[in-house]
Amino acid sequence: MVIMAGGSGTRFWPASRNARPKQFLPISGRQSMLAETFARLEGLVPAERVLVVTAAHQAQQVRECLPQLPAENLLAEPMARNTAPCVAWAAHEIARRNPDALQAVLPADHVIEPVEAFQRTILAAAKAAKEVDALYTLGVEPTFPATGYGYIEAGDAFGQMDGIDVLGVKRFVEKPKLERAQEFLQQGGFYWNAGIFVWSSKAILAAIETHVPALIQGLARLDAGEAIESVYPELPSEPIDTAVLEKAGNVRVLPVSYSWNDVGSWAALPDVHAADSDENYRVLSEGAKLIAHDSKGCVAYAEGERVLALIGVENLVVVQAGNATLVCPRERAQDVKLIVERLKKDGPEFL
């Protein structure tokens, strides 16, 4: 199992900061998204068989989040180089330990429920990968015409595994406009690309060798004793999707129908949290308190021994984290990036 925990998102500012991106936040519950992702694997594989790839400057936070993770299972990237080097390094490392191992690659900052359904699909994909050594992705059945997700258009059926279809992949589709997303939904056969992959080290390394040979050549220098610090900066910085999966001929998709959400902004919290009795969505750390008077539909986030008091407001995002406070309507949550841009120039101490 490979958990990719190197993200540096700013869409959850001010809770997410340079030093503490989304995967370390308790966005979806009481513990960090990374810890929830790890917990989601319980019973599937032991901690000894989970690798976490993260940024070197976040390594200590990963250790604190996941005290049960063996030290040698933490791969610290000297710098962010997008997901292709991350996936390749993890596959290279797993192959070094066990050349025949299968692996699942999982983002650290998604919400997936229920756990049982998730584990069932990972097991099915693994079984399929044992039978046919291809590159498997999980495609989430769309429940609405999402414009914030990439899609996978499925092709021919290759049969079923444990009751789940195994389909070919016609193509990967970038985040569509609403009209196209509606067509996808109506037409069927289009799935959200959840960024969850299952494959053998051999299969993914072979595909990388074909499509991004520089990656494999770079990683070979590790075997020759070179340090990751000198190798990594020279690896091509690309997403695994566009660098490999969109080009490979042996990609398959397993449609899954559990609840999946990449929680892309504060506005997504109502999708992954039940409303409280006042119809607000609260994410409060231990000791934090919300007092909502005549207020509803608000996303309220507070950390530490703090109180948020709302009077007569609706559908606002109100976040109190560290030295910053954010107030915006839910539908403007994506504009948090504009604040982050402003602060880069004239308030880096708040990032």
Place this chain on the structure above:
Amino acid sequence: MVIMAGGSGTRFWPASRNARPKQFLPISGRQSMLAETFARLEGLVPAERVLVVTAAHQAQQVRECLPQLPAENLLAEPMARNTAPCVAWAAHEIARRNPDALQAVLPADHVIEPVEAFQRTILAAAKAAKEVDALYTLGVEPTFPATGYGYIEAGDAFGQMDGIDVLGVKRFVEKPKLERAQEFLQQGGFYWNAGIFVWSSKAILAAIETHVPALIQGLARLDAGEAIESVYPELPSEPIDTAVLEKAGNVRVLPVSYSWNDVGSWAALPDVHAADSDENYRVLSEGAKLIAHDSKGCVAYAEGERVLALIGVENLVVVQAGNATLVCPRERAQDVKLIVERLKKDGPEFL
């Protein structure tokens, strides 16, 4: 000069707290309202002739706000007993030091501008008090039909002092409904009761003797050597207005037309602050920052090294102070008291 600084207001929660009421906040500028009130007397009287009456538990804060105040000029009330005991104690103390002194009594938490006009009216009232030993109040010419202020209905004219009318007082009027306030404005002869008084110690002590003799009897025990701690709890707890002024026959009012505001809630900030270039009203302590994107008409208050980020909101009050954040529309600012009530029950650590 007597500055009454014993208030315990909660209408500026979360900036105002039990331990730090409004007079200690920089509501109207860079320094506390108390310090501004003190500064407003500069050139009128030396610091040696300013008494500050405050609650014992706020005495240290007063000393920090007003380092120039002589130690013996701070009267610390063992408990709040409303304004009549406060005024009586101050008059008693001034009479003890100088039996013939005049005094002005000023609340510590009002905004008055310009200073020159204020000083001119205090001097005029003092001159009038020297000529005729009555109880003088300043009545602010209303500029709109305010329902949040008490009014003074003026009576016969007693001539002028330094170009300012000296009028008799027909009656004091409680905060009126809008319709009556409109009548007052139309009819003329009604003034806002600013709670600013000028009189000789003799005149006010005589009036108290007549209308609240228990106060004078209590204060006499101080002269017999009894401690304020044992005297004060037994003094009648009443406002000076209703206990004495509304009953006394020798009250006069000087109409004044400077800008006066008791800054009764967060909603009053736009009345005492100029808008910034984004049309927001900001009160930020040193190191605090506001980033307003596509937001206007907001009252933004922050203390310390903090940033408030607003996106796409209008006419909100957003306050970040200590361990609490408040968000409400400007027109709901008076409902802060409901939050304070809730916290008394289930969050006293936030008060």
